[in-house]
Amino acid sequence: MLGASTLRALLTELEQQYPALHRSVCDETGAVRRHVNLFINTDHMRDRGGLDSPLAPGDEVTIMPAVSGG
C-alpha cells in the first residue's frame, strides 16, 4: 500500500521503498521501461495521462510485462 496522488509520485515512492523493484520498472532516467506496462485499475497509463495520471484512494496499479514472442 502506497499513498501517492499521481503515478509519477507512486514510482518515486516505489524507488525509495523498493529500489530493486523500481530498477526493474524504470531505467536510470526515470522512464518506464519499454516492455513494461502500467495499468491504473484496468486502464493502461497511456490512456489516462501517462505518468501524470492522477490516482484516487483505492486505485490499484498493476505492473505487467508486455506480451512477447520469439
Added chain:
Amino acid sequence: MANRVILCIGTKKGLFVAEASKPRQRFTLRGPFGPGVSVYSSLIDTRGTPRLYASSCNPFFGMKVLSSTDLGKSFKETKSAPSFPKDDGRALANIWSLEPGKDRKELLCGVEPAALFRSRDGGDSWEMVPGISNHPHAKQWHPGNGGLCMHTILRDGNRVHLGISTGGHYLSEDGGETFNAANKGVGAGFTPDPYPEFGQCVHKIVGHKDAPGRLYMQNHGGWGEWEGPGGRRPDIGVLRSDDHGKTWRSIAKGLPSDFGFPIVVHPHNPDVAYVLPLAGATRTCPDGAPAVWRTENGGNSWGRLAKGMPKRQSYFTVLRDAMDIDELKSPAIYFGTTTGQLWLGREGGEKWECLFNSLPPINCVKVAVV
C-alpha cells in the same frame, strides 16, 4: 592444479556452462541460467577461487550481472548492475563486455550506449569511468547494427585498450584515467573519409602477453567492391599494430574475405592468430562452407582450417565474442554460431567437431582451464 575445462556459452535464451576434464573427451552441459534472457558477455575470472560472471540482458526489466562461485552449477544476481548517473541522461541498453580489472576484486564492464564501468567489489557496486564514458567524442559515436557498444576491454599494465562500435579504438596510458582515439590506419567504409580520426566499426581486438605492443584487430571490412562515395577500401578488415595500437596496418591479404567478427590469438605463440571470415554482403560463411583461417607468421599469410566442418549449405554467422581458445599445451578453439552450434577445433583448429548442435543462437563463448 587446474584440471577442468569450463566453457561459458552466452545465448539468446540464457547462459549455458559446459565442463570437461582436460582431455576434453566429453563435455557436460548445464543451464540455461537466466533462462529466456539474452547473454552478451561472460567472464571466467581465474584470479583466486574461480568465479563466473555473465550479463543477463533483459529487455523487459533491465540489465543484471549473474555470478557463480561453484563453477557454474548455480548463479545469483550481484547486488547491482552498472547504471548511468541519474543526471547523465543515458540509460543502460546492454552489457557487452566483462573483464578482470587491476585489483583482485576489480571488474571492468563495457556497455551500450558505449561507456565503461568499474566495480571494486566483484560486481556488487559499479561506478562509471568518466575518462571514456564522457569523452568529448562520445556524442559523435554512432550505433552499428548491434547497437553503440563497448565490446573490447584489454588491459596491459597501465595501458587500457577499448574497442567501440562505432567509435573505434581508444587507448589509455594512465591506467584508464584518460583516453585518446588511436585509429591511424584503421579504415571505415561508411564515412566519406576512409581513415577518420575515430568512428570506425571495430569488431574485436586481441593482444598477447609475450608480444608487448602487438595487437590484432578484426575491423568492419567488406568494402573491397564498394563503388559508392569514396570508392573501394580493400583489406581494411584485418589489422595489426606493433606500437600499442597507435598505428595499424592491414594483414588481410590472403583471406577469402576481410569481413568477420571475432579474432583470437594463440595462447603460447603471438605469431599465431585466428579469424573466421564471413561474406561481407550476408555476414555468413563464404559459399556456405565455414572455415577458421590461421596465420602462423603474424599475418603475412593465412591458411584454411575446416577439417570436420560442413563443406556446403552452412550459412551461419559467428559473432564478435563467440570464438575463444583455451590455454592447454595443444589448445582447442571454440566457436558458437547464430544457429546454435558449438564447434570445437582440436590441435589448434586442425580437427573440428560439433560439441552441441541445437543450442539457442549463440552470442558469446568464453573458455578457461580451472
